[in-house]
Amino acid sequence: MIKSNSIRLPIITIGGFLGAGKTTLVNSLLSKSEGKRFVVFVNDFGAINIDHALIKTVEQDRISLKNGCVCCSLNEDLVKSISNFSSSKKPPDAVVIEASGVSDPRALDSSFNMLEASGAAFLDTRVYVLDAEGFGGLNYEDSELIVDHAVAADLVLLNKCDLITLEKLNLLKSLISESAPYSNVQETTHCELPIKIILSDNHFLGRKRNVHFSEVINHEEKYTQWSCETDSLIDRDSFLQFVNEFSQYCFRSKGFLRFSDEPDELISFNLVGLRASYEKLGKRPSLSSQLVMIGRREIMNVEVFKTGFNDIQVIC
Numbered sequence: 001m002i003k004s005n006s007i008r009l010p011i012i013t014i015g016g017f018l019g020a021g022k023t024t025l026v027n028s029l030l031s032k033s034e035g036k037r038f039v040v041f042v043n044d045f046g047a048i049n050i051d052h053a054l055i056k057t058v059e060q061d062r063i064s065l066k067n068g069c070v071c072c073s074l075n076e077d078l079v080k081s082i083s084n085f086s087s088s089k090k091p092p093d094a095v096v097i098e099a100s101g102v103s104d105p106r107a108l109d110s111s112f113n114m115l116e117a118s119g120a121a122f123l124d125t126r127v128y129v130l131d132a133e134g135f136g137g138l139n140y141e142d143s144e145l146i147v148d149h150a151v152a153a154d155l156v157l158l159n160k161c162d163l164i165t166l167e168k169l170n171l172l173k174s175l176i177s178e179s180a181p182y183s184n185v186q187e188t189t190h191c192e193l194p195i196k197i198i199l200s201d202n203h204f205l206g207r208k209r210n211v212h213f214s215e216v217i218n219h220e221e222k223y224t225q226w227s228c229e230t231d232s233l234i235d236r237d238s239f240l241q242f243v244n245e246f247s248q249y250c251f252r253s254k255g256f257l258r259f260s261d262e263p264d265e266l267i268s269f270n271l272v273g274l275r276a277s278y279e280k281l282g283k284r285p286s287l288s289s290q291l292v293m294i295g296r297r298e299i300m301n302v303e304v305f306k307t308g309f310n311d312i313q314v315i316c
């Protein structure tokens with residue numbers, strides 16, 4: 001039931017396959033918010049919510065959706081929470097939802113329909129981040145799924161343009177433009193784009209959307225995750241060897257690391273396909289070393305992860 005002092009909040013959804021750059025886009029949006037206030041809902045696939053800690057905003061505006069993947073069920077927590085923000089004394093300017101990297105952004109529609117019906121919020125912009133580098137290396141099934149999800153978006157970011165040739169970019173642009181003629185397609189690196197392309201006052205409302213007929217797939221049957229956490233320090237060289245080994249068994253890994261040669265520094269670790277990257281986050285004493293691995297069920301070898309993770313910890 002909508003309360004009389006409610007306002008209709010615009011919702012921006014951010015979808016994209018594992019490691020495409022969704023969290024990067026959320027942080028880019030927040031850094032350019034120009035005085036606007038966004039509430040961000042984050043839905044990680046892994047049991048440990050790494051993205052929640054990486055979103056750069058105040059705690060009360062960063063909400064973790066923990067009851068499994070946001071697209072797998074009608075998310076009552078999400079609907080209730082957005083309704084509460086809409087009728088709060090200081091409502092935000094917009095709601096941003098970062099879906100997990102294995103979810104189908106279209107499956108959120110039932111939640112949006114409820115919010116629209118109650119007058120609490122409306123779906124303004126559906127953004128899809130596509131990893132332009134990773135796309136060529138995926139199997140047929142995953143590539144098809146990505147095109148399907150892109151077709152459902154108002155705005156498609158062809159991201160990681162710094163990592164591909166112009167020839168590949170042009171091929172990808174033609175593919176997406178043909179499949180999704182009504183989507184606004186933008187080329188980006190680190191999801192950098194003028195904020196007005198996403199936020200200029202409901203300009204995607206009433207716009208023609210692409211027609212898509214494919215079914216929404218239950219991806220939890222296809223992907224699985226394994227996660228681990230430790231207060232022990234990590235041996236850097238052993239970790240590098242471990243990454244070489246486990247990258248064959250999972251597609252995506254992310255987490256935080258405390259190396260024994262630099263114990264005060266928290267390192268953010270990212271692996272997308274075979275590309276690993278490390279970023280210093282500063283002291284962050286509240287966080288210990290945590291790692292999540294995500295991959296296809298038939299390929300993930302959890303025994304390799306367990307043994308490897310035990311071997312990289314330094315006994316003090």
Ligand SMILES: Nc1nc2c(ncn2[C@@H]2O[C@H](COP(=O)(O)OP(=O)(O)OP(=O)(O)O)[C@@H](O)[C@H]2O)c(=O)[nH]1
Pocket residue numbers: 016017018019020021022023024025051100101102159160161162163188189190191252254270272277
């Ligand atoms: N070189 C390059 N790296 C990028 C770009 N965009 C994002 N990255 C890196 O790609 C990795 C994954 O980015 P995220 O923003 O965490 O991706 P995500 O879509 O949120 O990933 P999930 O958590 O798996 O859903 C990080 O190491 C980013 O710094 C880009 O345009 N170029």
